[in-house]
Amino acid sequence: MLTTTEHRDKDRVRLVRVEEVRDESPTVRTLIFRDDLAYDAVAGQFLMVWIPRVDEIPMSVMLDPYGRAGYAAVTVRRHGYSSTALYSMHEGSMIGVRGPYGRGFRVVDGSVILVGGGTGLVPLLRLCKALSGRARRITFIMGSRSRDEVIFEDLAIRLVGSNGKVIVCTDDGSYGFKGYASDLLKALLDASSREERFDMIYTCGPEAMMLKVLKMAEDHAIDAQASLERIMKCGIGLCSSCCMGRYLLCKDGPVMDAKDALACKEFGAYARDKSGRLISI
Numbered sequence: 001m002l003t004t005t006e007h008r009d010k011d012r013v014r015l016v017r018v019e020e021v022r023d024e025s026p027t028v029r030t031l032i033f034r035d036d037l038a039y040d041a042v043a044g045q046f047l048m049v050w051i052p053r054v055d056e057i058p059m060s061v062m063l064d065p066y067g068r069a070g071y072a073a074v075t076v077r078r079h080g081y082s083s084t085a086l087y088s089m090h091e092g093s094m095i096g097v098r099g100p101y102g103r104g105f106r107v108v109d110g111s112v113i114l115v116g117g118g119t120g121l122v123p124l125l126r127l128c129k130a131l132s133g134r135a136r137r138i139t140f141i142m143g144s145r146s147r148d149e150v151i152f153e154d155l156a157i158r159l160v161g162s163n164g165k166v167i168v169c170t171d172d173g174s175y176g177f178k179g180y181a182s183d184l185l186k187a188l189l190d191a192s193s194r195e196e197r198f199d200m201i202y203t204c205g206p207e208a209m210m211l212k213v214l215k216m217a218e219d220h221a222i223d224a225q226a227s228l229e230r231i232m233k234c235g236i237g238l239c240s241s242c243c244m245g246r247y248l249l250c251k252d253g254p255v256m257d258a259k260d261a262l263a264c265k266e267f268g269a270y271a272r273d274k275s276g277r278l279i280s281i
């Protein structure tokens with residue numbers, strides 16, 4: 001629980017120096033910095049990251065890959081204007097951070113499955129750390145388009161430890177299981193009724209994938225949580241840019257329980273563009 005002072009500090013933009021930049025793949029980079037509030041973030045929470053003279057965008061809080069106290073990171077995929085500007089930052093660049101904001105994942109005991117794709121793996125790695133030592137067994141399914149884009153496999157193996165396993169899938173079959181992460185989940189769940197019962201499924205990645213994952217969890221009567229994305233601007237529940245049905249994802253999410261996400265007609269179907277117009281996804 002944050003104190004009043006920490007709450008106030010959380011909403012101020014804190015200037016942090018990028019201490020290291022790591023290339024994770026040809027399009028993904030991790031920027032590591034020191035920030036006590038981000039270090040203490042709950043898995044699934046996000047920061048509003050200010051890129052001076054460019055924009056302020058939401059980014060999941062990434063673990064410091066070296067596990068140092070007081071350090072955190074963001075992992076960014078080069079995409080449009082703002083993410084490319086963040087991706088282009090280098091060692092010594094200054095960025096601003098606010099937060100951490102939003103509702104994170106609920107950590108449970110028992111046997112859990114994590115299903116992630118692309119930069120959706122970022123909050124799941126932090127979750128993996130929180131689960132290790134608590135969950136009885138962790139199965140981590142990591143999806144990416146191709147071998148070049150496989151990220152964080154070694155870190156995931158380290159975090160999962162001896163009571164779990166990491167399975168990598170690629171859409172084109174160039175590495176690991178050939179197919180989508182959701183295909184592999186289906187195979188696991190179909191076999192699980194005979195072998196093992198799962199207590200929770202956590203997911204983050206492309207919305208089409210998360211929709212499939214949550215529906216499968218529902219069919220198998222397994223609890224599930226997903227970390228969702230919408231355009232976010234204020235990050236603190238004022239501007240309503242991130243509305244999904246009756247929820248504001250920056251406050252009520254980004255992590256939602258499966259039943260709440262599935263009850264929203266917009267989930268997996270529509271999102272709002274920067275002007276607030278509803279568009280198909």
Ligand SMILES: Cc1cc2nc3c(=O)[nH]c(=O)nc-3n(C[C@H](O)[C@H](O)[C@H](O)COP(=O)(O)OP(=O)(O)OC[C@H]3O[C@@H](n4cnc5c(N)ncnc54)[C@H](O)[C@@H]3O)c2cc1C
Binds near residue numbers: 046230232
């Ligand atoms: C809670 C949360 C956590 C996120 N974590 C990560 C992460 O760890 N790594 C990462 O690479 N990306 C992350 N994103 C997505 C990232 O914030 C957007 O991709 C980024 O803002 C897009 O900037 P752009 O200029 O490249 O996009 P543009 O070219 O302007 O738009 C491309 C797409 O990005 C999305 N987008 C644009 N602006 C925003 C915005 N302000 N908020 C949310 N989505 C936006 C829209 O869906 C848009 O269609 C996260 C988003 C949310 C909501």
